[in-house]
Amino acid sequence: QVQLQESGPRLVKPSETLSLICGVSGYSIDAGDYWGWIRQPPGKGLEWIGSIFHSGSTYYNPSLESRVTILVDTSKNRFSLRLTSVTAADTALYYCARHPIPHYYGGYLDHWGRGTLVTVSS
């Protein structure tokens, strides 16, 4: 059973960098799937941030691409998110998730972490 768990600082200051890790258990991160980050501002809808394949190939939301880096660490079975120059608009519940096929071929998110609320505030 695939399980994902987000971890990282819950409070980030404006203009600084948000960093999160998604640990994957019960499944190998290099089994051939894609791994993504999705966020949800309080009371709002979902927004795809980006995804990564185990080979390291990345796909980013064009609106965030200049500030986002997603990396994979197959030795530790986890992947990470870095979002630079954050503002209050980046305050959201951040989820990591798996999708068996890439978004451009009809990707769908079939396993999700519980999410972690990150607040941007001084």
Next chain:
Amino acid sequence: QSALTQPASVSGSPGQSITISCTGSTRDIGGYDYVSWYQQYPGKPPKLMIYEVTKRPSGVSSRFSGSKSGNTASLTISGLQAEDEADYHCSSYTISSSSNWVFGGGTKLTVL
């Protein structure tokens, strides 16, 4: 403002059927059969209910079905039950602003 448009809320009585719409454009819903739907309870992560417009993952009730007509996708829930009360989100691949993956704003389903 979300790329896909959903009604903010819908409601229905137990046993009835309801439909939630998700409207996009020819660049997303209308151009690709890549629509998925997610159910989300308060304080919980989303759960995949429908993918590739009409397909149901293993374990999802057959009361949930998906369809598409033109630029609008729909999620229908038949035999409404109290446990169906949740938020529902649609998503689709889009070629707007390069290759992207977009969601609707979510619809709150209330079972009366």
